Amino acid sequence: MENNLLFSLAPWAVLLPVFGLLLNLVFGKRLGEKGIGLIASLATGLAFLVSVLLAIALSRHPEATVVPLADWITVGQLNLAWAFRVDTLSVTMMLAVTGVGTLIHVYATGYMHKDVRHQGDPGSYRRFFVYFNLFIVAMLLLVSANNYLMLFVGWEGVGLCSYLLIGFWFNKGAEGIGNARAAKKAFVVNRIGDFGLLIAIFLLFWNFGTLEFDGIFAAAAKAAPALVLVITLFMLLGVTGKSAQLPLYVWLPDAMAGPTPVSALIHAATMVTAGVYLIARSSPLYIQVPAAQMTVAWVGALTALFAATIAVGQYDIKKVLAYSTISQLGFMVAAVGMGAYVAGMFHLVTHAFFKALLFLAAGSVIMGMEHGEEQSAHGRAPGDAHSLDPQDMRNMGGLQGRMRTTFWVYLAGALALSGIAPLSGFFSKDEILAAAFRNMPVLFILLLAAAFLTAFYMGRQIFMVFFGKARSAAAEQAHESPPVITVPLIILAVLSVVGGALNLPGVHSLGHWLEGSLAHTPTVEFIAGVALLSLAVALAGLFLAWMVYGQRRMPFKDTDPLARSLGGLFTAVYNKWWVDELYQAVILRPYQQLSDLLARTVDMGWIDGTVNGLGSAARSFAGQLRRLENGYVRSYALTIFLGVVAIMAYLFFR
Template sequence: MHLETILPDPIFALAPWVVFLPAIGLILNLLVGKRLGEKGIGAIASLASGGAFGVAVALTLALARHPAGATVPLLNWITIGDLSVNWAFRVDTLAVTMMLVVSGVGTIIHIYSIGYMHSDVRHNGDPQRFRRFFVYLNLFITLMMILVSADNYLMLFVGWEGVGLCSYLLIGFWFEKGKDGIGNALAAKKAFIVNRIGDFGLLLALFFLFWNFHSFDFATIFAQAPQVAAAAPWVVLAITLFMLLGVTGKSAQIPLYVWLPDAMAGPTPVSALIHAATMVTAGVYLVARSQALFTLVPAAQTAVTWVGAGTALFAATIAVGQYDIKKVLAYSTISQLGFMVAAVGMGATVAGMFHLVTHSFFKALLFLSAGSVILGMEHGAEHGDLDLQDMRNMGGLRRRMPLTFWVYLIGALALAGVAPLAGFFSKDEILAAASRQAPAVFIVLVIAAFFTAFYMGRQVLMVFFGQPRSPAAGKAVESPALVTVPLVGLALLSIGGGALNLPGISTLETWLEHSLNGVRAGEFLLPVAAGSLGVALLGIGMAWWIYGRRPLADAKTPDPLARSLGPVYRGMERKWNVDELYHWILVRPYQALSAFLAGPVDQGLIDGLVNGIADLLAWLAGLVRRLQTGYVRTYAFAVLVGVVAVLAYLATVAGR
């Protein structure tokens, strides 16, 4: 199969460089980074990611002239019989939107990481790991770019698996830290194993695709999908439901969301990269890319919608009861991903993608601002065993870290859905779509939106208001410019990001319709918008009533909600004991089975059989060894006896 193709615009030929540039960056740091020092390492990694962003911008300009896009082939990858799979890049408005988000937000995180990791590697006692961190970071961008630029499901799966590997490497970056010296390593392993469950679902979907479509190419599959669905609707239903299983793993939805809160074990820039620009957005992108399949099976759409809505509410309730500043944001990510998944499940794909883009701005801002808070606490005082991420140990930081406070407040208000910040417009489009298409889902999402505003108000009040509740908080210092300048950039995006799809203009809707033909666009309904804003303000007001009027006096003061809600709050605080439930239902039986297989079966039966064979051979060798006397006359006599025996046998045969 020839790979030559005529592109509508020569700029499209740059598409492979969105992958090549971050890959070159990691290779350079591997080869010469040690001689360049921290500034050189950070510059190479940031320029590599920034270069990919520059290519994505160029592709955007080319798409503005040729919105139909193109496929840019690179090489023949797999040819087996009639199956031919190319390594080819899909350049359309959906793919390029993801490229811009991944590389743009990723570059800001790279720049921030230079300042953050300079302190973090010293705080953790191993400055030599600075280079390793940026190698992993560039690898993450490389593989996420493969995922979003793929022109077929098999190439997408390579990126899908690759970002899972990167999450394992980065979550466990400080693998010797954490509880009992293995806590971070266990968190990384948990993320890896849980994601393998979801990946198994996507792999089954690929098997079904190949058996029924005899291809992995998006264009071929989407063209044949209506005929296959008409002849065997269960096939498309199975494919989409297996994809949903993959989504629950990668995008942290019920029941496979449990890995994402533990992912906070990684350095804060890792949390920002995973939660804002890479990995968890992959599941939402998969459903958006596969809308041609999902729209053919309403049952699958309903399943996706309810998984998203249920996750949005469930995770929001857990966030209310957390004290770790990063874990509140982690459960917030799970909840907001639920909004996105519900949107793409309903067919409101533009609304889902709009929220994905704006969420990448303010969630990266919040995580990186949380990292700034942690850095300020680290530099504030000798803290010993003090948990620097526990909000109960903070307080009063708006005076010690004013810039971090203001950017954090912007991110929190955007996440809460307060107008005119970006989160208000994108979340409102999802609520508007739900109000018309699925009233029950709309109610669930509105309740989730209330909890979102409440727990973000609670967090801001506990971290930045009141009096310092620890020496570290009382002597915290503002972070350096290398950390705070990227925060200002993200804050501006969080303020103005809603302009991407303002009512009446709908730029993003017009942009994406070239890739998402036949799907319902987002919409703006004034009563829903006003109601959602009212819900957000109510949540923030209740947070102030509980935590603002009477701030916590010290770190040991019980949470006011604990006194008023009792067992309900304890359920939120304990994450509704889902991890413990999984441990009893899955982990303990698995460990018991492993112990049995390792004892009676492995060491008893298998080892006994192997060792028995070895003992038998040793016994036989002992018998045969007696024939080796070392005397030549004995061997000559044995030869003579052998010759006589052979001659006697021949004579007997001849006599017959």
């Protein structure tokens, strides 16, 4: 009885942020920044509370429960409802989304306070939090849906919020439209993925006649393997779009144009993991077709390594983290592809902690740099006041002394990401590596290489940003951020450090917890050798980073020491393997030429010609006809008389 009451709270997890965003939308202008931030954070926080209550209810009653809210579509046999699926998988996601989301909301109240002033548009504060709450709504819809269509609504919703937030400063960026371009790119690339997911949903409905998860999984068990293979592969296309996997990852680095809390919440912790969640949710389908699983695993592992190589050559502090996110998402996708769903979800949760932490801390660093730049700009000519890029790591250095809290939390996040025991990343990554070692040794090597590069580029970042001498005046003047920024950072840092406790080897608390919804997942046993190897690789990566960047102090604006030793390889990495240029040449240019052809010749020439021709034909005909309406009454009378004559003739000859 009590449990049912708790389960019936599930819709409130979505409704509370809805109220938050409506309140801010309607009354935001009068509330002021404090009120807006409070409402938005409170709405997300209460959603987190609801998730916790659901988790408590689930711990007593681990069976999946469906909480219907309202009918949606009832046409013929199709009956879709707004129904929330409360099981351990969705609640895990809800906890991660709302938990990390709340911390980022709190952080954003402080960050955006400065950012809107730095960008010169304080009125956007409200807009930001409306979008932010809308994102939480869409994300919760995505993870708590009980059918694929409702999931798709959330899927599109987060895509929309991502678009809106990437282009939040839509009039900034390169040439004044750089940010808007990045947002458009994200949206278009995501549409390609969404197209795949949509096709998968169509196929599901076409063949199984339903979109409810349980109905589909029951029916799919008897379906032809080829059909399931096609469905799962189309679904994988959706995953590659949303979770930024090869070959559709290109939007995520550009998405860093959004404000840093956006990068942390949407493009690191939550939205981009939707693909992993989708595969985990659809695991009964994937388990039926090993070929699809294999494809997923390969895509994930290749992405992990590929993105990690690019991350090594980036100078923008957020771009490094973006490629790192792609790489880590590759780890998760590889894990779920290999059937290690628990490992994938585990890494998803820990990654949400430490990557959100890293982004937020990076935001703190950027804020410190912007502050320092404003300080140092006083003595300079106003012309080159904004000549310095506050996100470029080459301008930083030596920040550990001036931003102590940020440094320590950043270090915690970086070590967790690198996989240093006993931080959270070690356990989750190790579980994936162990699963790969058992199932697919080739992938194990790929992932291990990616792990090495991960440790290396994180070490590179730490040494470039926090150690050595300040390489710009701004870095010398940088100072620590206020508590509203640092407190969420500290909380996230603690979570990153102890997050591994969720699924310790041998205890497997997360594994047992997820058994309710991922019953078919084998537990990945801890392999000491693999763990030691991965730890050694991580340490080696960090050591190498120290060798290159920490030992000799990097002078101001010097070329990267790696560039000297690696030569052309570093240029390739720095230019992201020219993937964007490749897409530009292979897909975009022919596409644009085709569009141009269609637009100019076909549309403007033929179609417009036909339509305009019809129009002008009607016009000229009407012009001729207009002469009848000459205004002379006698002429009209003659016309009427003509009719009378004709009617009489008809009557006579009838």
